[in-house]
Amino acid sequence: MNEWADQWNSSADNGGGGQEPPLPPGLSPRGGASGRSRLRQPARQVPGTPGASTASARPGTQSRPAAASRTGAPSGPGGTYSSGTTGGRPPRGWRRWSWRRRTAYVAGGLVIALLATAGGTYAWADSQLNHTVDLGALPNQPPTGQGTNYLIAGSDNRQNLTATQQQQLHTGSDNEGQYGNSDSMLILHVGANGDTLVSLPRDSYVTIPAFTGSSGKQYPATQHKLNTAFSWGGGQLLAQTVEYNTGIHIDHYAEIGFGGFVNLVDALGGVTMCLAKPMVDQASGANFKAGCQTFNGAQSLAFVRERHQEASQDLGRMADQQKFLAAVAHQAATPSTLLNPFKLYPALSAGTATLSVDKGMSPYDLAQMFFAMKNVSGGNGKSLTVPVGDANYYTPTDGDALLWDKTQSKTLFSELQNDQPVTIASNDPTTNVSGG
Numbered sequence: 539m540n541e542w543a544d545q546w547n548s549s550a551d552n553g554g555g556g557q558e559p560p561l562p563p564g565l566s567p568r569g570g571a572s573g574r575s576r577l578r579q580p581a582r583q584v585p586g587t588p589g590a591s592t593a594s595a596r597p598g599t600q601s602r603p604a605a606a607s608r609t610g611a612p613s614g615p616g617g618t619y620s621s622g623t624t625g626g627r628p629p630r631g632w633r634r635w636s637w638r639r640r641t642a643y644v645a646g647g648l649v650i651a652l653l654a655t656a657g658g659t660y661a662w663a664d665s666q667l668n669h670t671v672d673l674g675a676l677p678n679q680p681p682t683g684q685g686t687n688y689l690i691a692g693s694d695n696r697q698n699l700t701a702t703q704q705q706q707l708h709t710g711s712d713n714e715g716q717y718g719n720s721d722s723m724l725i726l727h728v729g730a731n732g733d734t735l736v737s738l739p740r741d742s743y744v745t746i747p748a749f750t751g752s753s754g755k756q757y758p759a760t761q762h763k764l765n766t767a768f769s770w771g772g773g774q775l776l777a778q779t780v781e782y783n784t785g786i787h788i789d790h791y792a793e794i795g796f797g798g799f800v801n802l803v804d805a806l807g808g809v810t811m812c813l814a815k816p817m818v819d820q821a822s823g824a825n826f827k828a829g830c831q832t833f834n835g836a837q838s839l840a841f842v843r844e845r846h847q848e849a850s851q852d853l854g855r856m857a858d859q860q861k862f863l864a865a866v867a868h869q870a871a872t873p874s875t876l877l878n879p880f881k882l883y884p885a886l887s888a889g890t891a892t893l894s895v896d897k898g899m900s901p902y903d904l905a906q907m908f909f910a911m912k913n914v915s916g917g918n919g920k921s922l923t924v925p926v927g928d929a930n931y932y933t934p935t936d937g938d939a940l941l942w943d944k945t946q947s948k949t950l951f952s953e954l955q956n957d958q959p960v961t962i963a964s965n966d967p968t969t970n971v972s973g974g
Contacts, residue, residue, distance in 0.1 A: 667890050667893060667895050667899065667901070667904075668890075668893065668894045668895065669895055669896065669897045669899065670772075670773065670774075670793075670894045670895070670896075670897075671772075671773040671774050671777060671791045671793075671894070671895070671896040671897065672774065672896070672897050673777060673788060673789075673790075673791060673896045673897070673898065674897070674898070675774075676774075676777060676778045676781065676788075677747075677778070678747075678782070679781060679787060680781055680785050680786060680787045680955065681787060682787050682789075683786065683787045683954075683955040683956060683957065684729060684730070684955075684956055684957030685727055685728055685729025685730065685954075685957040686727070686728045686729070686789045686790065686903075686906070687725060687726070687727050687728075687786055687787060687788050687789050687790075687954065687955075688725070688726040688727075688728070688788075688789065688790045688791070688792060688907050688910075689723070689724075689725060689773075689776070689777055689780055689788045689790070689791045689792075690722075690723070690724045690725075690726060690791075690792050690793075690794075690863070690907075691720045691722065691723050691724075691768065691773060691776060691791075691792075691793045691794075692720060692721050692722035692723075692793075692794055692799075692842070692859065692863075693717070693718055693719070693720055693721075693768070693793050693794065693795045693894075717768055717769055717770070717771070717772040718768075718769070719740075719765055719768065719769055720740060720765055720768040720769075720776065720793075721740060721842070721843065721855075721859065722737070722740070722842070722856060722859040722860070722863070723737070723738040723740060723764065723765075723768075723776070723780075724736060724737050724738065724860065724863070725738065725780070725784070725786065725788075725954065726907060726910055726911065726914075727954045727957075728906060728907075728910045729954075729957040730957055731957060731958065731959045731960070732913075732918070732919050732920060732959075732960075733910040733911075733913045733914050733918070733919035733920070734914075734919060734920045734921075734922075734954065734960050735860060735864070735911065735914045735919065735920070735921045735922075736922055736923070736924060736950070736954070737856050737857065737859075737860050737921075737922070737923040737924065738764060738780065738924055739764070739853060739856055739923065739924065739926070739940055740763065740764055740765040740856070741763050741764070741765070741938070741939045741940050742763065742764040742924070742939070742940055742941075742942060743761060743762070743763060743764075743931055743933060743936070743939040743940065743941055744761070744762070744763075744764050744767075744779060744783045745759055745760070745761050745779075745782060745783060746759065746760055746761070746762055746766065746767045746770070746775070746779050747759050747778055747779060747782045749770075749771060749775055749778060751770075751771070752771075757770075761933075762935065762936055763936050763939055764776075764779065764780075766936070767779040773791050773793050773894065773896075777791050777896075784947075784951040784955075785951050785952070785955060786951055786954055786955045787955065789898075790895070790896055790898065790899050790903055790907070791895060791896040791899070792893055792894075792895050792896075792899065792904070792907060793893065793894040793895070794892050794893055795892060795894070799835070799838070799839060799842075799892060800835030800836055800838070800839055801835060801888040801891065801892065802835070802866070802885065802888040802892050803833065803834065803835040803838045803866065804834055804835040804888070805881070805884040805885040805887070805888040806866070806869045806870060806875060806881070806885055807832075807869075807881065808832040808833055808834050808838075809832065809833055809838060809862065809865050809866055809869055810830060810831065810832045810833075810865070811830070811831065811833060811841070811861075811862065811865060812829065812830040812831075813826055813827070813828050813829065813830075813831070814828060815828050816828050817841070817844060819840075819844040821843075821844075822839075822840045822841075822843040822844045823836075823840040824837075824840040824841055824843075824844040825840075826841070838862065841858070841862065842855075842858065842859045842862050843855075844858070853923065853926075853929070856923065857923070860921060861915070863911065864911050864912070864914055864915030864921070865915055867907075867908045867909075867911030867912045867915065868911070868912045868915045868916065870885060870908050870912075871908050871909050871912040920960055920964060921964060922950075922960075922962060922963070922964045924942050924947050924950065925942060925943035925946035925947050925950065925962060926940050926941070926942060926943060927941045927942060927943035927944065928940060928941040946962055949961065949962060950962045
């Protein structure tokens with residue numbers, strides 16, 4: 539090594555023009571062959587790359603090829619990229635963009651799938667609803683009011699129950715005619731001043747307006763219990779009678795029957811209610827201990843039909859039914875039901891099979907009704923009974939009935955029709971029941 543250095547110095551002193559002597563054999567890149575070598579070599583410029591980069595050429599090493607353009611990819615097997623080079627792994631920027639694109643495609647596909655599922659569910663539910671009542675055909679309707687008014691009826695129609703089921707459910711025989719009876723009737727008002735649920739006692743003595751029967755026979759106006767209107771003409775005549783006596787425009791009608799009621803509660807996994815004291819009624823089949831408990835479908839039916847234990851009998855039962863229906867709506871509108879397809883679809887199937895609705899009712903309207911009832915049961919609305927003036931009014935044709943308080947009921951109906959804050963205080967009778 540020292541000998542090579544001395545030769546270099548001697549050559550420089552003699553004006554050798556900067557020519558270096560041959561490298562020692564151990565350092566020569568040609569393995570000992572004589573030749574010239576520069577200490578530094580300019581890096582080879584890659585076509586298309588702005589500027590020229592330099593790299594040190596160390597003795598005994600070969601120059602490193604310049605990096606390929608950032609817009610392309612290193613050469614090798616695997617394909618051609620934007621720079622025209624082929625093969626190799628895609629640049630990191632390309633990989634990130636591809637991942638974003640794939641994520642967007644997946645997200646978009648999920649949204650489309652969810653919308654298609656929701657649309658399919660909506661269409662299916664709409665096709666399953668039993669549209670029977672034509673509210674648009676009612677004569678002499680009050681003008682359309684503010685907000686939305688639902689008329690809700692609980693029917694004891696046994697058409698879908700076998701004789702064995704009637705016996706098991708303590709419903710009695712189906713001897714009430716074509717439409718049966720309605721044990722509960724409610725007006726649900728959904729408006730800007732909150733939701734209000736009003737119970738209409740079935741023994742209310744009202745005017746049944748003139749109507750045309752299913753056979754085409756004309757019937758004059760007459761006075762009877764409100765339940766008689768349902769027995770004579772079903773939901774159609776009931777809606778006409780309620781409009782005639784309240785002055786409230788009914789926007790939608792929903793009726794739930796015995797058999798479907800049982801199936802709906804079972805599909806929801808039961809409904810929890812709390813009793814202050816035991817409840818036993820042989821007529822309805824109710825036999826419940828005190829405390830909070832979850833009723834199945836058959837137990838629920840026995841519960842809502844019990845009437846002999848409450849001090850006010852029909853008024854007490856009506857208040858219990860109102861609380862129970864609100865509890866059912868609350869259960870149906872919980873996330874555990876709405877977000878669980880294994881619970882939602884059976885509940886939808888049972889609910890649509892249970893309900894008879896007006897011809898203009900859509901699944902959206904039905905959902906609005908359930909959520910409003912949930913609001914009432916959760917304390918975000920108002921629940922009351924039509925103010926009663928005489929609870930022991932005797933009639934020669936219908937026996938004992940009750941009369942509404944004319945002044946207070948007129949005020950209540952006007953506030954509902956015009957979507958004004960309800961000023962009538964809640965007057966539901968004290969009962970043995972509270973929601974779970």
